[in-house]
Amino acid sequence: xxxxxxxxxxxxxxxxxxxxxxxxxxxxxxxxxxxxxxxxxxxxxxxxxxxxxxxxxxxxxxxxxxxxxxxxxxxxxxxxxxxxxxxxxxxxxxxxxxxxxxxxxxxxxxxxxxx
Amino acid sequence: xxxxxxxxxxxxxxxxxxxxxxxxxxxxxxxxxxxxxxxxxxxxxxxxxxxxxxxxxxxxxxxxxxxxxxxxxxxxxxxxxxxxxxxxxxxxxxxxxxxxxxxxxxxxxxxxxx
Numbered sequence: 001x002x003x004x005x006x007x008x009x010x011x012x013x014x015x016x017x018x019x020x021x022x023x024x025x026x027x028x029x030x031x032x033x034x035x036x037x038x039x040x041x042x043x044x045x046x047x048x049x050x051x052x053x054x055x056x057x058x059x060x061x062x063x064x065x066x067x068x069x070x071x072x073x074x075x076x077x078x079x080x081x082x083x084x085x086x087x088x089x090x091x092x093x094x095x096x097x098x099x100x101x102x103x104x105x106x107x108x109x110x111x112x113x114x115x
Numbered sequence: 116x117x118x119x120x121x122x123x124x125x126x127x128x129x130x131x132x133x134x135x136x137x138x139x140x141x142x143x144x145x146x147x148x149x150x151x152x153x154x155x156x157x158x159x160x161x162x163x164x165x166x167x168x169x170x171x172x173x174x175x176x177x178x179x180x181x182x183x184x185x186x187x188x189x190x191x192x193x194x195x196x197x198x199x200x201x202x203x204x205x206x207x208x209x210x211x212x213x214x215x216x217x218x219x220x221x222x223x224x225x226x227x228x229x
Contacts, residue, residue, distance in 0.1 A: 033216060043206060045159075045220035091158060100147035100166075100212040105158045 002027045002094045006106035013082045014114055020067075021077045021109045023092030031097030034068070034075045039108075040088040048090070051075065053097075079111075087113045117143045119211045121221035128199055129229055135195045136224045138209030144189035145211035149218065150182075153206045165192050199228040 003026045013019035025034070036048040051059045051068050058066050063083075067076045079086055092106040118141040128134045138148055147166050151159040163179075165171040165186035173179045181203075183195040192211075196203055204227050210218040 042222070043153075043208075044222050045208065045210075047217070050217070095216060095218075098216070100164075101216065102149060102161050102164055103159075103210075103218060104161075107158050 002029070002032075002096070002104045004092050004094050004104050004106035006092055006109050008109045009107070010110045010112070012112045012114060013079075015082055015084060017082055018078060018080045019082055019111065021079070021090055021092075021111065023075045023077070023106055025073050025075065025092070025094050027073070027094065027096075029096050033095045033097065034066075035093040035095065035103070036064070036066070036075075036077045037091045037093060037105075038086075038088045039091065040085075045091075049077065082113045084113050084115075087111060117141075117211070117213065117219040119145075119209065119219045119221040121207075121209055121224050123224060124222065125225040125227070127227045127229060130200055131198055133195055133197045134199055134226060135193055136207055136209075136226075138192045138194070138211065138221050140190045140211040140213075140219070143211075143213045143219075145192075145213055146189065147212045148186055148192035149210045149212070150184060150192075150194050151208045151210070153208060153223075155206075159208060162194075196226065199226070201228045204228045 032053045034051045038046045049061045063080045089108045091108045093103045120139045122137045150162045163171045163173045171184035186192040208223045209221045
């Protein structure tokens with residue numbers, strides 16, 4: 001069974017600053033995907049970024065980037081130039097390779113962006 | 116991007132009654148749909164996985180006779196909470212998966228059982 005651990009229940013960052021959210025996972029699978037999802041107060045789950053485990057290059061999406069350390073089973077999310085709209089719960093998630101596999105979520109990190 | 120809808124967005128029902136929640140993939144065919152439950156300030160917990168035309172696979176600890184899942188078509192899955200009780204009050208989220216691995220989430224349904 002896979003486990004996903006997010007050790008930071010809450011984080012705070014000032015607008016325009018950079019923040020890093022941590023995530024570690026445990027698996028015996030060799031083919032898998034990792035995701036960061038954002039859940040704002042509306043509670044709609046929004047995909048922030050994805051990483052295929054077979055890719056060595058870290059994924060980036062505009063202000064969002066990951067630091068994927070496969071050997072260490074670490075998958076942190078860096079948010080640059082933080083904006084007030086980034087305030088949300090952030091969930092790290094693991095999916096085994098193959099189609100239509102289930103997602104295993106971490107406990108989440110509540111991020112507050114302040115003025 | 117792929118769009119998934121849920122209906123209703125919120126529902127209040129009396130204890131002992133049943134309530135049905137619909138999950139629809141609007142612009143793609145979803146071979147697999149997933150149902151999650153989320154309590155306040157907690158993470159999403161997978162309840163069951165449903166494949167079109169076959170029985171759902173329930174996660175350990177989820178009562179399949181209480182949470183009935185039907186995936187009758189490639190665009191519709193339903194979750195029926197039978198004989199609802201106050202402890203069933205929660206936020207229910209569905210997601211749908213098409214040909215590739217990515218899941219697309221619905222906006223969720225807030226169920227309150229009085």
